[in-house]
Amino acid sequence: MTHVIITGGSSGIGLELALIYASRGARLSLIARSRDLLEQARRKLISEHGADAGEVRVEAADVAQEEEIEAAVRRCVEAFGPCDILVTSAGIVEPAPFEEQQSAAFRRQMETNFSGTVHTVRAVYADMKRRRRGKIMMISSGAGLIGIYGYSAYCASKFALHGFAQALRSEARRHDVQISVSFPPDTETPQFERELSLRPREANVIMGTVRPWAADAVARRIAAGIDQQRFEVYFGTTLFLLGRFAPAVRPLINWWLDRAIARGSGR
Numbered sequence: 001m002t003h004v005i006i007t008g009g010s011s012g013i014g015l016e017l018a019l020i021y022a023s024r025g026a027r028l029s030l031i032a033r034s035r036d037l038l039e040q041a042r043r044k045l046i047s048e049h050g051a052d053a054g055e056v057r058v059e060a061a062d063v064a065q066e067e068e069i070e071a072a073v074r075r076c077v078e079a080f081g082p083c084d085i086l087v088t089s090a091g092i093v094e095p096a097p098f099e100e101q102q103s104a105a106f107r108r109q110m111e112t113n114f115s116g117t118v119h120t121v122r123a124v125y126a127d128m129k130r131r132r133r134g135k136i137m138m139i140s141s142g143a144g145l146i147g148i149y150g151y152s153a154y155c156a157s158k159f160a161l162h163g164f165a166q167a168l169r170s171e172a173r174r175h176d177v178q179i180s181v182s183f184p185p186d187t188e189t190p191q192f193e194r195e196l197s198l199r200p201r202e203a204n205v206i207m208g209t210v211r212p213w214a215a216d217a218v219a220r221r222i223a224a225g226i227d228q229q230r231f232e233v234y235f236g237t238t239l240f241l242l243g244r245f246a247p248a249v250r251p252l253i254n255w256w257l258d259r260a261i262a263r264g265s266g267r
Contacts, residue, residue, distance in 0.1 A: 001055075002026040003080045005073060007063050007120050008090035010037035012189030013139065015044075016219035017087055022051040029076035029083075031069070031120075032090065035060040055080075063090045063116030064108070073123035083124040085226060087137045088117040091157075093195050095150045095203060106153040113157035118164065125168075128177045135178040137226050138165050142185045142235070145242040146250060148207070149261055150200035169231055182222050182233035183243060186212035202261045 004021045008014035009030030018028050022045050032038050038058035045051040057079055061072035077083060091113045094105045117138055128134030143151050144158030165181035172179050186192060192212060199207070213235060225233035234240040241249050 001081075002084045003029065003076075003082065004085045004087070005029040005031065005076055005083045005120075005124065006087045006089055007031045007069075007116070008088075008139075010034060010041045010058075012089070012191060013184065013187060013215050013218050013222070014087065014089035015041050016215045017089065017223060018045060019049055019216075020219055020223045021085075022049050022056070025055075026085075027055045027057075027080040029057045029059065029073075029080060031059045031061050031063070031072050031076070033060060033062050062112075063088075063120055064111040066115075066119040066122075069116070069119045070123045073120065077124075077127075082127055082131060083134065085135045085137070086120065086124050087139065087222070087226075088120050089139045090116055090120075091139065091141075091191075093151070093154045093191065095154065095195060095199050097150055097200055098152045101153065109153040110157045110160075113154070114160045114164070117161055121168070125172075125177070129172070129175040132176040135180070135226055135229070136168075136172075137180045137182060137222060137233075139222070140165075140181050140183050142183050142239045142242075145183055145239060145246065146253060148203060149257075150203040165231075178226075178229050180225055180229075180231055180233065182225060183235065183239050184213065184218045184222075185235050185239060186210065187215050187218050188212050189215050205263075206257050206260045 004026045006014045006018055009018050010032035030038055030041055042056050042058050045056050046053050057076055059072035061068040063069045092109055121136055138161050140161040141158040143155045144162050147155050165179055169179040222233055232243055234243050
């Protein structure tokens with residue numbers, strides 16, 4: 001039976017992916033910071049989606065704390081066996097202009113979004129190599145493809161994930177471990193609602209014109225990317241073009257963004 005570990009599995013994209021894998025009969029290990037939200041997610045999987053209570057495990061841990069996430073993954077593996085699929089969905093976003101953002105907030109996003117992913121991957125990678133089997137999906141963001149006003153920390157953390165995924169793919173390939181990275185757009189999640197209240201006006205001028213995706217639609221595309229063993233998973237034409245032809249198209253997109261911000265700011 002496939003064992004799927006999902007960080008950030010208590011809500012949003014992570015929970016929607018859990019629903020997909022529950023429907024496939026997988027054993028699920030969900031990891032997030034809030035024990036209460038994890039228990040709610042577990043009840044939903046069991047009562048609303050027919051998951052077997054004995055096949056859903058939850059662990060409260062902060063991915064930014066390496067010892068915490070390593071211990072949580074170890075307990076999941078002891079309960080359900082080796083990890084076959086890892087999805088690193090845990091992340092935070094706290095937009096603010098760079099000069100207004102406290103160093104602690106900048107560091108928190110780097111430690112959760114980037115280092116938290118690295119910690120989690122490290123917890124399963126050696127065993128996947130040894131078994132010559134396993135799939136790892138890192139969830140980056142459309143903000144990992146182009147810089148966005150007010151998102152310097154978030155963009156930095158998500159750009160870093162792409163570089164990490166590229167390098168690890170090269171190492172993991174000869175051990176038959178599949179590395180993937182996805183770049184979701186704005187997605188309707190509880191975190192997105194919190195983000196909107198902090199988003200600078202200039203960012204709203206350009207990002208508010210694009211309708212966010214539903215979390216279940218994003219999850220379906222990510223799951224399909226894992227199934228098809230695709231390295232990169234994109235959402236929409238703009239993000240695809242940025243991912244595949246960034247040097248050519250980024251200057252044009254930056255020109256458009258700069259003009260939109262200037263108009264929205266009245267300059």
